[in-house]
Amino acid sequence: MKSEIIAVGSEMLTPFRQDTNSLYITEKLNEIGVNVAFKTIVGDRRKDLVNAIGAALRRTDIVILVGGLGPTEDDLTREAVAETLSLNLRREPAQVAALHARAATWRISMPENNLKQADVIQGATVLTNPNGSAPGQWLDTTFEGYRKLIMLVPGPPHECHALFDTECLPRLRDELPPRAIAVRTLKAAMIPESQADKILAPIYTEYKDVETTILAHNGDIQLTLICSKPTQAAAKQRVEELAGKLEEALDDWLYSSEGESLEQIVLYYLGLRQATLAVAESCTGGLVAQRITAVPGSSRSFLGGAVVYSDPLKTSFANVPPELIAQHGAVSAEVASAMAEGIRKRTGATLGVGVTGIAGPTGGTESKPVGLVYFAVSDSQKTDSFNRTFRGDRDRVRQWAAQQALDLIRRKLM
Amino acid sequence: MKSEIIAVGSEMLTPFRQDTNSLYITEKLNEIGVNVAFKTIVGDRRKDLVNAIGAALRRTDIVILVGGLGPTEDDLTREAVAETLSLNLRREPAQVAALHARAATWRISMPENNLKQADVIQGATVLTNPNGSAPGQWLDTTFEGYRKLIMLVPGPPHECHALFDTECLPRLRDELPPRAIAVRTLKAAMIPESQADKILAPIYTEYKDVETTILAHNGDIQLTLICSKPTQAAAKQRVEELAGKLEEALDDWLYSSEGESLEQIVLYYLGLRQATLAVAESCTGGLVAQRITAVPGSSRSFLGGAVVYSDPLKTSFANVPPELIAQHGAVSAEVASAMAEGIRKRTGATLGVGVTGIAGPTGGTESKPVGLVYFAVSDSQKTDSFNRTFRGDRDRVRQWAAQQALDLIRRKLM
Numbered sequence: 001m002k003s004e005i006i007a008v009g010s011e012m013l014t015p016f017r018q019d020t021n022s023l024y025i026t027e028k029l030n031e032i033g034v035n036v037a038f039k040t041i042v043g044d045r046r047k048d049l050v051n052a053i054g055a056a057l058r059r060t061d062i063v064i065l066v067g068g069l070g071p072t073e074d075d076l077t078r079e080a081v082a083e084t085l086s087l088n089l090r091r092e093p094a095q096v097a098a099l100h101a102r103a104a105t106w107r108i109s110m111p112e113n114n115l116k117q118a119d120v121i122q123g124a125t126v127l128t129n130p131n132g133s134a135p136g137q138w139l140d141t142t143f144e145g146y147r148k149l150i151m152l153v154p155g156p157p158h159e160c161h162a163l164f165d166t167e168c169l170p171r172l173r174d175e176l177p178p179r180a181i182a183v184r185t186l187k188a189a190m191i192p193e194s195q196a197d198k199i200l201a202p203i204y205t206e207y208k209d210v211e212t213t214i215l216a217h218n219g220d221i222q223l224t225l226i227c228s229k230p231t232q233a234a235a236k237q238r239v240e241e242l243a244g245k246l247e248e249a250l251d252d253w254l255y256s257s258e259g260e261s262l263e264q265i266v267l268y269y270l271g272l273r274q275a276t277l278a279v280a281e282s283c284t285g286g287l288v289a290q291r292i293t294a295v296p297g298s299s300r301s302f303l304g305g306a307v308v309y310s311d312p313l314k315t316s317f318a319n320v321p322p323e324l325i326a327q328h329g330a331v332s333a334e335v336a337s338a339m340a341e342g343i344r345k346r347t348g349a350t351l352g353v354g355v356t357g358i359a360g361p362t363g364g365t366e367s368k369p370v371g372l373v374y375f376a377v378s379d380s381q382k383t384d385s386f387n388r389t390f391r392g393d394r395d396r397v398r399q400w401a402a403q404q405a406l407d408l409i410r411r412k413l414m
Numbered sequence: 415m416k417s418e419i420i421a422v423g424s425e426m427l428t429p430f431r432q433d434t435n436s437l438y439i440t441e442k443l444n445e446i447g448v449n450v451a452f453k454t455i456v457g458d459r460r461k462d463l464v465n466a467i468g469a470a471l472r473r474t475d476i477v478i479l480v481g482g483l484g485p486t487e488d489d490l491t492r493e494a495v496a497e498t499l500s501l502n503l504r505r506e507p508a509q510v511a512a513l514h515a516r517a518a519t520w521r522i523s524m525p526e527n528n529l530k531q532a533d534v535i536q537g538a539t540v541l542t543n544p545n546g547s548a549p550g551q552w553l554d555t556t557f558e559g560y561r562k563l564i565m566l567v568p569g570p571p572h573e574c575h576a577l578f579d580t581e582c583l584p585r586l587r588d589e590l591p592p593r594a595i596a597v598r599t600l601k602a603a604m605i606p607e608s609q610a611d612k613i614l615a616p617i618y619t620e621y622k623d624v625e626t627t628i629l630a631h632n633g634d635i636q637l638t639l640i641c642s643k644p645t646q647a648a649a650k651q652r653v654e655e656l657a658g659k660l661e662e663a664l665d666d667w668l669y670s671s672e673g674e675s676l677e678q679i680v681l682y683y684l685g686l687r688q689a690t691l692a693v694a695e696s697c698t699g700g701l702v703a704q705r706i707t708a709v710p711g712s713s714r715s716f717l718g719g720a721v722v723y724s725d726p727l728k729t730s731f732a733n734v735p736p737e738l739i740a741q742h743g744a745v746s747a748e749v750a751s752a753m754a755e756g757i758r759k760r761t762g763a764t765l766g767v768g769v770t771g772i773a774g775p776t777g778g779t780e781s782k783p784v785g786l787v788y789f790a791v792s793d794s795q796k797t798d799s800f801n802r803t804f805r806g807d808r809d810r811v812r813q814w815a816a817q818q819a820l821d822l823i824r825r826k827l828m
Contacts, residue, residue: 013450015441016629016638018432027429036427037462039455048451048473055469059462215430224430279721285707286700289721293699296775296808304723306731307693307703313718313761317731347727361710394710 001176002037003029004056008068008077009155010043021066021153021160028169033179033228034062044068049080057084057143057150062172064164067155069134071114077152078119078137085141087122091115095126095135102133127151127167132159138171149175179228182235184243185259186223188250189407196221199249207242218396219403220262221253255410262406263291263298269413270301275350277409279305280318280343282330283357283373287402303347308339318342318354329368331356333385336374340385344378351412352378354385355405359394373401377412415590416451417443418470422482422491423569424457435480435567435574442583447593447642448476458482463494471498471557471564476586478578481569483548485528491566492533492551499555501536505529509540509549516547538566541581546573552585563589593642596649598657599673600637602664603821610635613663621656632810633817634676635667669824676820677705677712683827684715689764691823693719694732694757696744697771697787701816717761722753732756732768743782745770747799750788754799758792765826766792768799769819773808787815791826 005026007019019041026036037060042052049068056063068077082089095118103110117134120126127136132154139150151168153160188196196216200223204212210227225242229235247254255265270277279288289305292298306317311330314320319342320335328334336354344352357373364370369389376385390400419440421433433455440450451474456466463482470477482491496503509532517524531548534540541550551566565582567574602610610630614637618626624641639656643649661668669679684691693702703719706712720731725744728734733756734749742748750768758766771787778784783803790799804814 011627013440013453014627015437015444016627016636018434018437020432023429023432026427030429037457037459038466039427041453043451045451051469051473052452055465059465213425213428213430222430278727281700283707284704285712286695286703286719286721289700289723290698290704293697293721293723293773294809294812298699299723302723304721304727304731305700306720307700307707307718309703309707309713309716309718310761313692316760317718317720346730347724359707395708398708 001034001062002060003034003062003064004038004040004060005036006040006042006052006056006063006065007155008042008044008049008065010045010074012041013043019066021155021157024157024161025064025066025164028164029172030226031181031183032169032173032176033181034172034176044074044076046076046080046083049076050084053080053084057148061147062149062151064151064153064168066153066160069117069136069152069154071111071116071133073113075116078116078121081139081150081152082121085121085139085143087141089119089121092118092120092126095120098135099133124152127153127163129154129159129163130166131162132156134159136163136167138168178230180230180232180235181226181228182232182239184225184239184257186225186243186246186250186254187256187259187262188221188223188253189255189262189410190219190404191221191250191253200246203245203249204242207238210238210242212242218399219407252411252414255407261295262403262410263295266406266409266413267292267295267298267301269410273350273413275413276301276303276348277351277353278303278343278347278349279353279355279405280314280339281305281307281355282309282314282339283359284355284398284402284405285309287398288353288355288405291402291406303349306343314339317346319346331358331368331372331374333374333376333387336376337378337383337385340376340378341383350379351409353405353409354378355401357397357401359397359401361394371397373397373404375401375405375408377408379412415448415476416474417448417476417478418452418454418474419450420454420456420466420470420477420479421569422456422458422463422479424459424488426455427457433480435569435571438571438575439478439480439578442578443586444640445595445597446583446587446590447595448586448590458488458490460490460494460497463490464498467494467498471562475561476563476565478565478567478582480567480574483531483550483566483568485525485530485547487527489530492530492535495553495564495566496535499535499553499557501555503533503535506532506534506540509534512549513547541565541567541577543568543573543577544580545576546570548573550577550581552582592644594644594646594649595640595642596646596653598639598653598671600639600657600660600664600668601670601673601676602635602637602667603669603676603824604633604818605635605664605667614660617659617663618656621652624652624656626656632813633821666825666828669821675709676817676824677709680820680823680827681706681709681712681715683824684765687764687827689827690715690717690762691765691767692717692757692761692763693767693769693819694728694753695719695721695769696723696728696753697773698769698812698816698819699723701812702767702769702819705816705820717763720757728753731760733760745772745782745786745788747788747790747801750790751792751797751799754790754792755797764793765823767819767823768792769815771811771815773811773815775808785811787811787818789815789819789822791822793826
């Protein structure tokens with residue numbers, strides 16, 4: 001079954017805001033075996049809306065309209081669907097009562113135009129919205145001689161997601177042949193993108209019945225495998241078989257077989273080894289610490305760190321001897337190692353990490369170009385360092401460097 | 415003139431990837447007075463593509479197709495446009511030569527199917543792509559009796575943006591009546607969203623000829639004012655007049671009248687005062703330092719900071735007396751103040767900032783709930799502290815807290 005998602009709202013036709021609800025709805029539709037063939041974004045103009053709805057009904061079987069269900073003059077989704085299908089809108093007494101009850105609970109007076117939200121398309125089922133005043137609608141109807149399923153869903157994401165899950169998905173599932181879906185997400189760090197495709201494509205292209213999506217971003221590669229079969233066992237078997245081969249090919253680039261983030265994996269290993277971590281960051285300026293502390297419970301293994309942007313701070317917070325900086329420069333293997341060792345000793349952590357580099361756009365030289373970053377990791381036995389040169393702008397260099405630092409910790413703990 | 419942007423590529427119909435090129439193109443189109451009425455996302459299926467192109471040509475005058483111009487079997491935009499318009503494709507000898515020359519420069523052999531990229535729609539103008547092998551195309555034609563402008567643009571963002579700017583925009587501008595556009599971006603921090611709308615809406619709704627867009631995100635509010643008039647002076651006058659009234663209403667919530675980020679403004683004030691800054695972060699875990707160091711040249715004013723996640727680190731990096739933590743708890747006004755003062759003294763910075771709070775999801779108590787964050791700022795004269803309670807999940811609490819910390823620094827420097 002082909003579907004189309006129509007996101008309604010003029011704000012999504014500006015340079016400033018995007019439709020994001022469709023990502024959530026797509027994931028849920030895919031899981032029950034419905035493909036999204038088109039997405040349309042249309043503004044709050046009745047004529048445009050009628051045009052978009054007509055186009056969608058002519059080319060797909062399932063049309064999901066998101067947004068335009070509020071109380072204002074600009075909220076025209078109900079009117080436009082009714083017009084496209086030549087159906088009437090009727091004001092539903094039960095919905096009028098519900099709106100009054102809701103206003104009473106909130107102890108607010110209800111403006112007359114709020115009652116628009118009680119307008120129901122002829123033949124539609126009202127879908128309760130637990131998180132807002134605008135209900136959704138479900139319409140099982142015909143258009144130009146073909147059966148069509150049409151859903152109207154509110155636009156605010158928490159209303160959209162909850163109502164789609166509880167009201168639309170079960171009804172859709174009842175209309176579809178039973179299917180079982182298996183999904184696996186693999187993640188790998190710091191593998192060159194061209195290399196990833198070279199080693200992975202020959203494997204996954206052999207599995208035509210498994211849909212493989214590869215997403216690469218700042219040194220992180222995510223592979224999602226989805227397979228749909230008549231039985232759960234059959235779907236799972238295909239996904240597991242392909243996942244096994246991909247995992248083998250990814251070797252130690254692979255860090256997760258269940259979709260965890262790299263920082264979650266680092267914290268998992270730290271917990272397993274009963275180890276603690278501290279970081280001294282220069283060019284990443286807090287990015288490494290920030291990613292780790294974004295994980296709930298990270299305080300159990302992460303002691304903290306120092307953002308040693310100035311040279312004196314490298315000395316006072318990470319014990320880097322000023323002579324070492326004078327001799328080798330702040331961006332050097334020696335200083336990265338001293339930072340890693342210094343922060344470890346200063347904090348009493350099991351592992352210390354140092355990152356120093358040239359994020360750009362200025363500050364590069366012929367021997368030390370923009371993008372050059374030194375990394376070091378230190379434990380009680382030894383301190384290792386290496387460098388990498390990342391291409392791109394300041395933001396990209398910093399993101400890649402933070403990813404490399406986290407991967408370094410993972411490999412040290414493995 | 416109404417336009418539609420069609421993003422071509424099956425990957426944008428998965429839950430994992432979105433069309434982003436349309437945001438850039440929309441901004442450029444708006445600047446020359448072209449509205450985007452529809453956006454469509456369609457996969458690499460020829461039938462669906464032909465359907466989407468036909469629907470777009472029936473409802474708009476300008477259609478911009480992005481993507482599907484590469485050398486693979488899945489790249490079908492050229493073929494689909496030709497089919498929709500009943501035009502032929504011809505292989506252009508000059509483009510074939512250009513592809514061979516490009517391959518020679520890169521010292522790679524050219525596969526036969528690469529030549530697809532030399533196929534040009536009958537009557538189209540070839541648009542040079544400086545950043546890739548697939549050229550764009552410009553077609554000034556008629557469809558069902560009406561004149562239409564159709565552009566084919568490559569999908570990789572750096573190719574798309576460059577080619578659209580240099581090849582499409584000048585041609586489009588030549589087709590449109592001359593217009594002058596004035597744009598202003600105002601930014602404000604930490605103003606409650608409901609309050610922003612209450613004080614701003616009565617002002618900007620009076621200016622129907624200025625398009626005002628408000629974007630609120632994690633304590634940051636951005637207002638964009640766009641006005642189009644026959645002359646630059648007239649457009650500018652209206653935008654400046656409205657901007658002046660909005661600035662007055664925003665009072666000291668306003669931090670930028672030219673679109674700079676809050677961290678840029680903080681660094682600007684630090685430079686102006688010849689002041690330096692150091693931060694001690696607990697719950698924000700490096701987010702404040704990370705935002706500041708994302709700005710090129712930040713090292714001139716930002717000395718660095720400490721991510722003092724554990725209590726011993728609060729003592730060893732920010733001089734917080736252990737008794738103070740024992741007496742008041744790590745999340746307290748006293749500890750925030752001690753962190754601000756301690757980091758200032760330890761680093762020799764003009765200003766020290768301390769942030770400590772409960773980001774959640776666990777760790778809250780009745781008297782100190784999740785979302786409670788203490789802030790302090792210290793200079794040689796005094797140390798001030800206050801607290802705020804943010805709603806939402808761990809990520810939201812951290813983002814709001816980082817924004818509040820930056821705003822605190824701005825206000826201290828103002």
